[in-house]
Amino acid sequence: MPPMRRKADLPSKTCAACARPFAWRKKWAKVWDEVKYCSDRCRGEGKKSKSA
Secondary structure: OOOOOOHHOOOEEOOOOOEEEEEEEEOOOOOHHHHOOOEEEEEEHHHHEEEE
């Protein structure tokens, strides 16, 4: 079993919609370079502001 990692040791990004930092999640492991938003809500807000 691999050693545990602290959340502070994980990579992080800044959300494109709310400008808050968010940390890496296991479900984003394969697409981390493409992740721009911290949540579904922010992704929806980001698309609304671009189309307006």
